[in-house]
Amino acid sequence: MTAQPPPARPNLTHGQLFAGFFQAGIMGFGGVLPIIRRLLVDDRRWLTQVEFNELFSLCQSLPGANVVNLSFAFGAREAGVTGAASAVLGLLSAPVAIVLGLVWLYGKYGALPPVRHALLGLAATAAGLALGSGLRIATPILKLPRNIALAAAVYGLAFGLHLSLPLIVLLTLPVSLLLAWRAVP
Amino acid sequence: MSLNLLGQITVLFGKLSLLAVGGANSTVPEIARITVGEKHWLSASQFSQFYAIANAAPGPNVLIVTVIGAHVAGVLGGLVAIAAMVLPAGIAAAIIALMFDKHREARWRRVAQASLLPITAGLVLAAACVLVRQADTGWLTAALTLVTALLTWRTGAHPLWLLGAGALAGLLFL
Numbered sequence: 001m002t003a004q005p006p007p008a009r010p011n012l013t014h015g016q017l018f019a020g021f022f023q024a025g026i027m028g029f030g031g032v033l034p035i036i037r038r039l040l041v042d043d044r045r046w047l048t049q050v051e052f053n054e055l056f057s058l059c060q061s062l063p064g065a066n067v068v069n070l071s072f073a074f075g076a077r078e079a080g081v082t083g084a085a086s087a088v089l090g091l092l093s094a095p096v097a098i099v100l101g102l103v104w105l106y107g108k109y110g111a112l113p114p115v116r117h118a119l120l121g122l123a124a125t126a127a128g129l130a131l132g133s134g135l136r137i138a139t140p141i142l143k144l145p146r147n148i149a150l151a152a153a154v155y156g157l158a159f160g161l162h163l164s165l166p167l168i169v170l171l172t173l174p175v176s177l178l179l180a181w182r183a184v185p
Numbered sequence: 186m187s188l189n190l191l192g193q194i195t196v197l198f199g200k201l202s203l204l205a206v207g208g209a210n211s212t213v214p215e216i217a218r219i220t221v222g223e224k225h226w227l228s229a230s231q232f233s234q235f236y237a238i239a240n241a242a243p244g245p246n247v248l249i250v251t252v253i254g255a256h257v258a259g260v261l262g263g264l265v266a267i268a269a270m271v272l273p274a275g276i277a278a279a280i281i282a283l284m285f286d287k288h289r290e291a292r293w294r295r296v297a298q299a300s301l302l303p304i305t306a307g308l309v310l311a312a313a314c315v316l317v318r319q320a321d322t323g324w325l326t327a328a329l330t331l332v333t334a335l336l337t338w339r340t341g342a343h344p345l346w347l348l349g350a351g352a353l354a355g356l357l358f359l
Contacts, residue, residue, distance in 0.1 A: 029243045030344030058285055061298035064202060064274025065209040065247035072275035073282030084279050092267065095244025096251050100263050102238050103255040110234075114356055119234045121355015124326035125333045125348050126237035127316035130210065132337025134313040137207075138306035147303040154307025158214045159314045162222070165204045165215035172304055180300035184292070 012046065012078040014086040020044055021071055021090030032067045146179045190258045191265050198250050198269040205274060207305030209247035213312035216253070226257045233320035241348050247271065325358055
């Protein structure tokens with residue numbers, strides 16, 4: 001194991017963490033990841049690109065919303081439990097407030113015909129976004145035969161048979177772990 | 186709104202937190218199955234609209250749980266939902282990231298990552314199909330979905346423009 005050189009900069013304060021992640025949250029339309037990468041790596045230089053990739057790939061291989069996990073992990077590294085809280089509250093406070101406002105508006109005006117029609121169009125487009133980004137995520141994964149078989153099984157259990165998510169993971173993860181264990185060097 | 190309802194929201198999303206393989210979208214089929222199919226908190230059409238609202242707002246797409254929580258149990262419901270959804274996974278991520286500094290190239294990590302990829306792929310495609318079935322009720326909505334999916338998949342067009350165009354098309358033609 002090689003020793004890592006100590007970080008060149010002092011740990012970030014709670015205020016810096018909150019402000020940085022607040023900016024990423026409020027600017028993160030249609031996906032926070034590119035914004036948060038630019039902010040952490042290019043603008044504030046809190047992480048190098050390599051450090052960012054490492055942290056993000058770790059967060060991706062763990063369950064949960066990826067950028068939220070990244071905020072927890074980065075905040076905790078910088079300033080412990082309260083650092084994690086500062087980063088996560090920074091990331092989520094403005095978006096949550098905005099979404100709560102939208103739900104209130106939905107309750108008040110959602111039934112009006114023009115609003116309803118716009119929402120139906122919005123929903124169809126968002127379904128297309130989910131399909132497009134799902135295909136973007138899935139196509140590189142579906143190059144290996146074992147991945148195709150497993151993904152098809154998961155898809156069938158979830159969309160065809162409506163099994164619960166805990167059950168799906170319980171049924172497929174052991175098989176997937178075994179196959180990966182044998183394949184990954 | 187009752188304490189019981191807040192409890193149900195907490196249990197539902199708290200349980201899903203550690204099952205969100207590869208991101209929040211993986212839990213969309215399960216959230217729809219429970220909130221629409223089992224608990225009847227919202228209709229299928231509303232679910233696809235709420236997903237759209239969460240997408241149109243800034244921030245991570247895990248916000249779908251705040252939209253549902255707030256619809257079911259007001260502001261408190263929205264806050265409880267997001268806390269339940271991010272805390273278990275986030276705490277686990279923070280602890281593992283702190284430990285991980287010590288063994289960064291461990292084999293177990295590559296194995297874990299490789300084993301989760303196909304499950305993520307299956308779940309995000311199932312999520313997309315759930316949403317498509319809920320949202321597409323006619324030829325125009327189906328066309329909107331198809332065009333958006335192709336543009337997103339092939340060109341990476343910015344979601345905000347696509348959503349704006351979709352809302353406008355709905356306003357004018359639906």
